[in-house]
Amino acid sequence: MDFLIVGLGNPGVPYDNTRHNLGFMIADKLAERNAIVMRKEPSFKGVLGKGKIGGHDCLLLKPMTFMNHSGDAVVLVQRYYQVLPHNILVVSDEVALPYGKLRLSEKGSCGGHRGLESVEMRLGTQYYARLRIGVGDREEGDLADHVLGKFQGEELANLPTLIEQAAVAVEAWVAKKEQNKES
Numbered sequence: 001m002d003f004l005i006v007g008l009g010n011p012g013v014p015y016d017n018t019r020h021n022l023g024f025m026i027a028d029k030l031a032e033r034n035a036i037v038m039r040k041e042p043s044f045k046g047v048l049g050k051g052k053i054g055g056h057d058c059l060l061l062k063p064m065t066f067m068n069h070s071g072d073a074v075v076l077v078q079r080y081y082q083v084l085p086h087n088i089l090v091v092s093d094e095v096a097l098p099y100g101k102l103r104l105s106e107k108g109s110c111g112g113h114r115g116l117e118s119v120e121m122r123l124g125t126q127y128y129a130r131l132r133i134g135v136g137d138r139e140e141g142d143l144a145d146h147v148l149g150k151f152q153g154e155e156l157a158n159l160p161t162l163i164e165q166a167a168v169a170v171e172a173w174v175a176k177k178e179q180n181k182e183s
Helices: 019-033 068-080 115-123 141-145 153-182
Strands: 003-007 038-041 046-053 056-063 088-094 103-106 129-134
Touching: 003 019, 003 068, 003 153, 019 038, 019 046, 019 088, 019 129, 019 153, 046 068, 046 103, 046 153, 056 068, 056 153, 068 088, 068 115, 088 115, 088 153, 103 153, 129 153
Parallel strands: 003 056, 003 088, 088 129
Antiparallel strands: 038 046, 046 056, 103 129
């Protein structure tokens, strides 16, 4: 497999449609757009799909380990399929960005995001790509309540467009990485 794309989130119905599960939503959109079937894979501690994105062999992973242990599932898939860390893209929510803003980076710190921190620790490197999607900071109150809260109002109305834009950004990343390999 050429690439591993990971959508971060938390398993279970109580977490559906929460800000922290935005990575799951984008993985599902990528699966839909690219006709990739996602299946529960207990040996990989996640839901995994294999298919083509832009003609390139890709794995899509939704860790079922809860956010703070996402790296456990990522490293199992990464090692089994021998995907190089620089060919991994992790998609996550980001409170430090305004709602709807996308930030793609090829490496960097976890920035306090526990899911990214887990991936970084288990991979043993910061040299993996991440697409952070802004969910805005809380106006007041607890950060956990904000990220585990459901999208409301205008955010909810704009959510399908945001998910689509993020899926397109992931597909563009795959195309660019493949283009760079060929040059």
